[in-house]
Amino acid sequence: MWIIIVGFIAGILIGILSPFTLPVAYARYLSIAVLAALDTTFGGLRASLEGTYDNTIFITGFFTNVLLAAGLVYLGDRIGVENLYLAGVVAMGIRMFQNLGIIRRLVLQRWGFFQRDEETLSHHGLQD
Amino acid sequence: MTTQLRRMPWATALVGVALGLMLSMQFKVQRQVALADLAAVQRTEELVAQLASAEALRDELAAEVEFLRQQQLISVKTQNEYQALAERLEQAQIHAGLLPLQGPGVTVVMADSVLPATPGENANNFIIHDEDVLRVINELQAAGAEAIAINGQRVTGRTEIRCTGPVVTINGVRTAPPLNIVAIGNPDELERAITMKGGVAESLRYWGIQVSVKKEAVVRVPAYTARLRLDYAQPILEEVAP
Numbered sequence: 001m002w003i004i005i006v007g008f009i010a011g012i013l014i015g016i017l018s019p020f021t022l023p024v025a026y027a028r029y030l031s032i033a034v035l036a037a038l039d040t041t042f043g044g045l046r047a048s049l050e051g052t053y054d055n056t057i058f059i060t061g062f063f064t065n066v067l068l069a070a071g072l073v074y075l076g077d078r079i080g081v082e083n084l085y086l087a088g089v090v091a092m093g094i095r096m097f098q099n100l101g102i103i104r105r106l107v108l109q110r111w112g113f114f115q116r117d118e119e120t121l122s123h124h125g126l127q128d
Numbered sequence: 129m130t131t132q133l134r135r136m137p138w139a140t141a142l143v144g145v146a147l148g149l150m151l152s153m154q155f156k157v158q159r160q161v162a163l164a165d166l167a168a169v170q171r172t173e174e175l176v177a178q179l180a181s182a183e184a185l186r187d188e189l190a191a192e193v194e195f196l197r198q199q200q201l202i203s204v205k206t207q208n209e210y211q212a213l214a215e216r217l218e219q220a221q222i223h224a225g226l227l228p229l230q231g232p233g234v235t236v237v238m239a240d241s242v243l244p245a246t247p248g249e250n251a252n253n254f255i256i257h258d259e260d261v262l263r264v265i266n267e268l269q270a271a272g273a274e275a276i277a278i279n280g281q282r283v284t285g286r287t288e289i290r291c292t293g294p295v296v297t298i299n300g301v302r303t304a305p306p307l308n309i310v311a312i313g314n315p316d317e318l319e320r321a322i323t324m325k326g327g328v329a330e331s332l333r334y335w336g337i338q339v340s341v342k343k344e345a346v347v348r349v350p351a352y353t354a355r356l357r358l359d360y361a362q363p364i365l366e367e368v369a370p
Contacts, residue, residue: 007141011148
């Protein structure tokens with residue numbers, strides 16, 4: 001866990017301190033890629049709280065999702081459906097909110113603020 | 129989790145680095161985009177202000193040129209030995225449209241359609257275009273108009289009449305409907321040229337564009353004040369010489 005946070009801080013520092021900025025033309029690709037990265041990260045956090053975390057799946061999922069999301073924007077541009085990226089935004093946005101909701105419940109439950117409720121957990125497919 | 133993390137610590141760290149790098153890069157790019165938008169707006173405002181002041185200066189100078197031209201004519205006329213020359217100068221200036229003129233004629237007012245455009249119809253058909261103005265001017269010229277002005281802009285051989293967006297540009301000056309066209313000439317003939325059956329007024333009325341003609345005892349046509357300088361044309365002097 002700590003190694004990800006250390007890497008995250010290092011990445012932010014590299015990004016801010018480096019004189020290089022991405023050309024504005026690629027900003028659309030990066031924005032969707034960032035969304036996919038955040039989505040995967042929250043998914044990984046949820047999995048680790050549930051105890052189903054797998055490092056290989058997380059790492060490969062992170063990079064493939066990022067590339068697929070940017071590829072979706074590229075494909076949309078090529079086939080003339082420039083709003084194709086909205087499909088990714090909607091799908092990942094919904095999943096991010098769902099994952100954040102589950103993470104909140106799991107954290108509250110772990111700290112004892114939340115009574116274990118089999119019905120709610122089964123609703124999210126969280127039975128263990 | 130911890131045991132699995134130990135297996136690939138570098139790959140896991142790389143995920144963090146990638147996430148941080150992408151986020152910070154995206155923030156930087158977005159800030160750049162916002163700044164660029166702001167700069168474009170400021171630049172536009174600056175240019176609009178510059179254009180307005182340049183146009184005001186141009187109008188001021190044009191008025192001064194007109195005043196000086198009349199002064200020149202008056203001063204040449206008062207000296208007897210130049211009388212013949214002055215008359216030729218006056219004639220030349222009248223033909224070039226450089227003097228304000230008055231005489232009997234007509235005023236033609238063209239206004240955009242008052243008909244409500246029903247959905248599905250092209251709204252462009254209901255507003256005045258450069259072509260409509262040109263047709264009216266053409267009819268007036270054909271009927272022997274000696275001087276024509278549109279909204280204070282004298283029509284000469286170098287006058288352009290063209291649509292620039294929602295307005296019409298004449299002599300480089302933007303003007304908007306209703307267009308007030310004054311023409312000096314035989315009032316009856318000029319009026320008939322516009323209102324004749326199957327003529328320009330009738331065909332424009334189909335779209336609801338209003339063309340009204342009024343005969344006048346005296347109309348005033350201002351002088352041409354736009355650009356006069358010739359950069360390319362040269363007189364052919366040997367043919368003029370005896």
